[in-house]
Structures are given as structure tokens and as C-alpha cells.
Amino acid sequence: xxxxxxxxxxxxxxxxxxxxxxxxxxxxxxxxxxxxxxxxxxxxxxxxxxxxxxxxxxxxxxxxxxxxxxxxxxxxxxxxxxxxxxxxxxxxxxxxxxxxxxxxxxxxxxxxxxxxxxxxxxxxxxxxxxxxxxxxxxxxxxxxxxxxxxxxxxxxxxxxxxxxxxxxxxxxxxxxxxxxxxxxxxxxxxxxxxxxxxxxxxxxxxxxxxxxxxxxxxxxxxxxxxxxxxxxxxxxxxxxxxxxxxxxxxxxxxxxxxxxxxxxxxxxxxxxxxxxxxxxxxxxxxxxxxxxxxxxxxxxxxxxxxxxxxxxxxxxxxxxxxxxxxxxxxxxxxxxxxxxxxxxxxxxxxxxxxxxxxxxxxxxxxxxx
Amino acid sequence: xxxxxxxxxxxxxxxxxxxxxxxxxxxxxxxxxxxxxxxxxxxxxxxxxxxxxxxxxxxxxxxxxxxxxxxxxxxxxxxxxxxxxxxxxxxxxxxxxxxxxxxxxxxxxxxxxxxxxxxxxxxxxxxxxxxxxxxxxxxxxxxxxxxxxxxxxxxxxxxxxxxxxxxxxxxxxxxxxxxxxxxxxxxxxxxxxxxxxxxxxxxxxxxxxxxxxxxxxxxxxxxxxxxxxxxxxxxxxxxxxxxxxxxxxxxxxxxxxxxxxxxxxxxxx
Numbered sequence: 174x175x176x177x178x179x180x181x182x183x184x185x186x187x188x189x190x191x192x193x194x195x196x197x198x199x200x201x202x203x204x205x206x207x208x209x210x211x212x213x214x215x216x217x218x219x220x221x222x223x224x225x226x227x228x229x230x231x232x233x234x235x236x237x238x239x240x241x242x243x244x245x246x247x248x249x250x251x252x253x254x255x256x257x258x259x260x261x262x263x264x265x266x267x268x269x270x271x272x273x274x275x276x277x278x279x280x281x282x283x284x285x286x287x288x289x290x291x292x293x294x295x296x297x298x299x300x301x302x303x304x305x306x307x308x309x310x311x312x313x314x315x316x317x318x319x320x321x322x323x324x325x326x327x328x329x330x331x332x333x334x335x336x337x338x339x340x341x342x343x344x345x346x347x348x349x350x351x352x353x354x355x356x357x358x359x360x361x362x363x364x365x366x367x368x369x370x371x372x373x374x375x376x377x378x379x380x381x382x383x384x385x386x387x388x389x390x391x392x393x394x395x396x397x398x399x400x401x402x403x404x405x406x407x408x409x410x411x412x413x414x415x416x417x418x419x420x421x422x423x424x425x426x427x428x429x430x431x432x433x434x435x436x437x438x439x440x441x442x443x444x445x446x447x448x449x450x451x452x453x454x455x456x457x458x459x460x461x462x463x464x465x466x467x468x469x470x471x472x473x474x475x476x477x478x479x480x481x482x483x484x485x486x487x488x489x490x491x492x493x494x495x496x497x498x499x500x501x502x503x504x505x506x507x508x509x510x511x512x513x514x515x516x517x518x519x520x521x522x523x524x525x526x527x528x529x530x531x532x533x534x535x536x537x538x539x540x541x542x
Numbered sequence: 543x544x545x546x547x548x549x550x551x552x553x554x555x556x557x558x559x560x561x562x563x564x565x566x567x568x569x570x571x572x573x574x575x576x577x578x579x580x581x582x583x584x585x586x587x588x589x590x591x592x593x594x595x596x597x598x599x600x601x602x603x604x605x606x607x608x609x610x611x612x613x614x615x616x617x618x619x620x621x622x623x624x625x626x627x628x629x630x631x632x633x634x635x636x637x638x639x640x641x642x643x644x645x646x647x648x649x650x651x652x653x654x655x656x657x658x659x660x661x662x663x664x665x666x667x668x669x670x671x672x673x674x675x676x677x678x679x680x681x682x683x684x685x686x687x688x689x690x691x692x693x694x695x696x697x698x699x700x701x702x703x704x705x706x707x708x709x710x711x712x713x714x715x716x717x718x719x720x721x722x723x724x725x726x727x728x729x730x731x732x733x734x735x736x737x738x739x740x741x742x743x744x745x746x747x748x749x750x751x752x753x754x755x756x757x758x759x760x761x762x763x764x765x766x767x768x769x770x771x772x773x774x775x776x777x778x779x780x781x782x783x784x785x786x787x788x789x790x791x792x793x794x795x796x797x798x799x800x801x802x803x804x805x806x807x808x809x810x811x
Contacts, residue, residue, distance in 0.1 A: 204668035400685045
């Protein structure tokens with residue numbers, strides 16, 4: 174080996190380490206939004222290495238699962254409460270766990286949902302319970318129906334032996350009148366029979382853009398946001414489009430509905446209120462940051478969060494300001510109304526969960542793991 | 543700055559080509575084809591630089607036979623610092639850039655880094671990376687291309703490539719499959735550097751060129767082995783194009799492939 178060549182070896186090694194290091198950083202970045210749910214007494218937060226059970230009155234940690242972080246085990250999907258004292262959680266390696274929600278003890282699982290061999294198997298959307306059955310969307314392109322009692326398989330959509338959907342399912346399903354409606358990143362909304370898992374619509378309804386969150390049910394209509402810069406109202410019967418509303422950016426979160434209006438935001442940072450009758454605009458409010466989360470609506474107020482850390486309460490009828498707070502970190506999770514509290518999960522801040530007084534906007538407690 | 547100048551144009555070029563090939567022309571494996579088309583584009587953009595550096599390398603090769611160069615070698619054989627100073631003067635006089643030999647390879651590095659960032663972001667498979675990716679997309683790009691289909695031939699372009707063979711699954715070091723593309727990248731990078739780089743003189747610039755010729759196949763092979771296979775596809779196509787380009791310019795040194803390796807082994811010091 175020429176001696177001159179050796180002089181450049183350390184430089185090349187440093188360069189390669191720098192490149193590999195930076196690239197590796199991209200690969201290992203935080204993957205999902207925190208998943209948040211509540212049973213009225215306890216908040217359950219799925220984020221990174223654990224599920225945290227947090228007392229709603231005090232913000233104190235009741236338990237965490239697992240007690241110690243485990244390699245390759247992480248959680249982002251909002252847990253499902255029930256049946257009985259169960260808490261059903263999906264992890265980021267496509268497995269289901271059933272916990273005793275009083276103490277975090279494992280009741281059954283983890284149960285693997287499937288394997289497509291492509292390292293893309295995650296549970297991103299929260300499981301949904303109907304009686305003793307749980308319906309779980311997976312990034313492997315399938316919707317799984319399982320027994321909530323023991324995790325045993327009931328059916329999958331598409332059925333086993335058939336190819337999975339071309340893209341992932343990140344959205345929780347919406348279930349009504351014997352049908353399971355689920356949106357996919359493959360741009361389609363699918364309707365599946367609750368009992369058999371067979372498709373009710375021969376093919377999904379093409380929305381021209383990815384669907385990342387659950388459809389909102391209003392009477393016999395489903396309101397679905399998509400990355401095609403629109404909110405679409407579909408009839409639950411046959412999937413016909415009732416109306417569509419164009420937006421300035423991707424609609425990531427679900428709309429929230431109250432008093433005949435649907436409230437939702439887009440990634441361009443605009444909060445909208447539209448009539449559910451015909452999709453007519455009632456008001457729009459440009460904000461400083463993108464909106465990925467679904468707003469919450471209660472008692473005449475709409476609560477919205479932006480990616481850049483703003484939390485705001487507005488009058489639902491006309492968008493007049495009620496109160497506002499700025500948090501450290503990104504706000505990507507749907508704010509959750511729990512009694513008089515508004516729960517807000519943070520990504521990348523020092524605090525993981527905050528409880529605000531819904532009327533005044535004052536902080537009641539914060540939770541840091 | 544990095545995003546504006548390198549990353550965002552790369553991401554949006556890839557998306558534009560992907561949209562054209564996949565949605566409008568209906569071709570399967572559109573992201574792989576987009577990477578190939580993008581590689582051709584990069585080669586065309588850097589063509590003037592490649593031509594100039596190859597001309598410069600030819601001059602350096604000729605200079606080794608120049609009487610003044612040989613006299614300097616003899617005169618300052620015991621004073622390396624002075625020898626370098628005098629050689630640099632001579633380069634200047636003859637209009638030669640001694641670093642030009644490795645310049646086309648060095649120029650690849652920001653492209654590699656940018657392209658890797660673009661591929662990883664474009665093939666985001668979880669919410670936070672996809673949300674970040676959305677901020678890089680120009681408003682002129684159709685949102686209907688999101689999310690991208692990462693499959694091309696047997697590869698998932700967002701993952702390191704392995705060719706899985708059932709009968710090899712019992713072997714511990716090949717259980718994940720054979721890294722075909724990484725092997726091909728090492729071979730084609732070696733061939734490309736050997737076939738297209740003239741014999742380097744015994745100078746600092748020449749030493750660096752030689753170093754790049756030796757380490758670059760290993761470095762790119764390591765990246766191809768461990769990073770997203772979309773990047774390995776870029777390396778492979780880029781190497782093929784470099785060889786074709788040099789052949790078209792009649793600058794491929796087929797004989798040097800073996801003889802120069804022998805020279806390197808025999809050379810003292």
C-alpha cells in the first residue's frame with residue numbers, strides 16, 4: 174500500500190463515520206406521535222418505551238408497562254380501554270398486549286399480528302373495541318380482528334392468503350352498524366363486514382390522497398381527511414361522496430363534530446369549521462404552525478394544538494379566542510377532554526403530559542416520566 | 543442552507559420523476575427508476591467537471607515524463623518539503639490542479655449525503671418522519687404520490703438490500719441473505735476507478751488519488767451494505783455511467799486494470 178495513501182485514511186474513516194452517523198440518526202429518530210386515552214380516572218399514554226398510567230386528579234404515575242425499558246419494545250398507538258379491567262395496547266413491532274388497567278400487569282400477550290418480512294410492521298393507529306372484540310390497524314397493510322379476552326384471531330382484512338393492501342393502515346377504524354370503516358395510506362377508505370371481515374364495498378373509495386386518521390361518523394355520513402388537501406363526506410351505505418371541502422394543506426387528523434359543525438386543521442396551519450350539512454365554510458383561522466392533531470370540542474369551545482407548541486381554546490361558533498398557551502416541544506397528539514381537564518401530550522419537550530383547566534387555561538399538573 | 547440548496551431540490555426532483563414514471567406513465571418500480579433517472583441527471587450536470595478533471599489527470603500523467611519534473615525529483619530527493627513546493631510551482635506553470643484526480647469522487651460526497659437524506663425521508667414509514675418529510679415538498683408536486691412505493695425488483699429501497707435464498711437461511715452469516723448490490727458496488731467502484739484514473743505521480747495529489755482508488759470501493763461498499771438500498775442503486779448506476787462516459791471519451795485504460803495493481807505492489811516505500 175503506498176505510504177502517501179495512508180495519510181488520507183483517517184480522513185476517509187472520519188468522513189465515513191460522519192456520513193454513517195448522520196444517516197443513522199435519521200433512521201433512529203422518534204417514530205410516532207404519543208397515543209393518549211382515558212377511562213375517566215386515569216390517563217393512559219403510549220410513548221416510546223412505555224405505557225404510562227397517570228392519575229387524572231394529581232398527575233401522579235400509577236404504573237408503567239413494562240416496568241423497565243426493553244430493547245425493541247416501544248408504543249405509540251393510543252390504548253383501548255376494556256373489556257372489563259383490560260387495557261389493550263399495540264406496540265411498534267406489530268404485537269398486542271392486554272394489561273390489567275388497575276396495576277399494569279400483563280393479562281395476555283404479547284401476541285404477534287402478522288409478518289410481511291419487510292421491517293414495516295408497526296401498530297400506529299389505536300385499537301378499537303366492540304364488545305369482546307378488538308380491531309387493530311397495522312402498517313403491514315392489514316386490519317386484524319382479535320378476541321379481546323385472549324388475543325386469538327377472528328379474521329384479517331384482506332383475508333389471509335390474499336395480498337395485503339399496498340400501503341400501511343395508520344388510522345384507527347370507525348365501527349357502526351355492523352361495518353368497520355378504515356382508511357389507508359393507499360388513498361382508499363374501505364368498508365368491511367364486522368362479523369366476517371369480508372369487504373362490503375367491492376373496492377375501497379379512492380380519495381386521491383393518503384388517509385392517516387379515523388373517519389368521523391355523523392349520522393349516515395363519514396367525514397374523512399386526506400393528504401389530497403380535502404375533507405370528504407361519504408355516505409356509509411355505498412361510499413358515495415356527499416360533499417368535499419378543499420383545504421390549503423394535507424388533512425392529517427380526524428374532524429371533531431359538535432352542533433352541526435366539523436372542526437379540523439391542516440398541515441398548512443389553518444383551522445376550519447365547516448357545516449356538516451353541505452361542507453360550507455363557517456370560519457377559518459390561520460395559525461402559526463401546522464395542525465396534525467384532531468381538535469377537541471366541548472362546552473362550546475374548540476381546543477386545537479399546532480406542531481410548533483401552541484395550544485388554544487376558541488369559541489366554537491366564531492373562533493373568538495378564549496385562552497392560549499405555548500408549550501415546549503411539538504404537539505402532534507389529539508388533545509383529550511377528561512372532565513374539567515384538557516390533556517395535552519408533548520413530543521420532544523421536557524414534560525410529556527400536561528393537564529389544563531378547560532375553563533381558564535391554567536395548568537393543573539404536568540407529568541414527566 | 544443544506545436543505546434549500548441540496549436536500550429539497552433532490553427530494554423534489556425524485557418526486558417529480560417518480561410522479562412522471564409511476565402515476566403518469568404507469569411504470570412499476572417507479573422509485574427505483576426515478577433514482578436511475580436522477581443518477582443520469584447528476585452525471586450530466588457534473589459532466590463538464592468530469593471532462594476537465596480527466597484532462598487535468600492526463601496532463602499530470604504526461605508531466606511525469608517531463609524533464610523538469612524528473613530533475614526536481616532528483617535535485618530535492620532529500621528535501622521533501624522543498625520538492626513539494628517546487629512541484630506545486632511547476633503545476634501552476636503548466637496549469638495543472640494536483641487534486642483534480644479525486645475531485646469527481648469528492649464531488650459525489652455531498653450528492654451521496656443529500657441523496658441518502660432524500661431517500662430516507664421520501665420512504666418514511668412512520669408518522670413523525672413523514673410529517674417532517676411533508677415540509678420538504680414543493681407545492682408544485684402532486685400530493686397523490688405520497689406515500690411512495692419503495693419496491694423495485696426484489697428490493698425495498700428504504701432498507702439495506704439482501705437477496706434471500708431459502709437454502710442459505712441455515713448459515714449464520716448469510717441468514718439475512720446475500721448483499722448482492724453491495725458486492726456489485728465494490729466491484730464496479732473498483733473497476734471504475736481503475737479504468738478511468740491514469741497512473742498517479744508520486745505527489746500529494748497523486749497520493750490522494752491513489753488513496754481514493756483504494757478506499758472508495760470499500761467505503762461505498764460499506765454504505766451499500768448498511769444503508770438504504772436506494773443509495774446502493776445510485777452507486778451502481780453511477781459507476782456504470784462513469785465507465786461508459788470514459789469509454790465514450792476514449793479514456794478507459796483497459797490494460798492498466800492489472801498492470802497498475804502490479805506497479806503498486808512493486809513500488810518501494
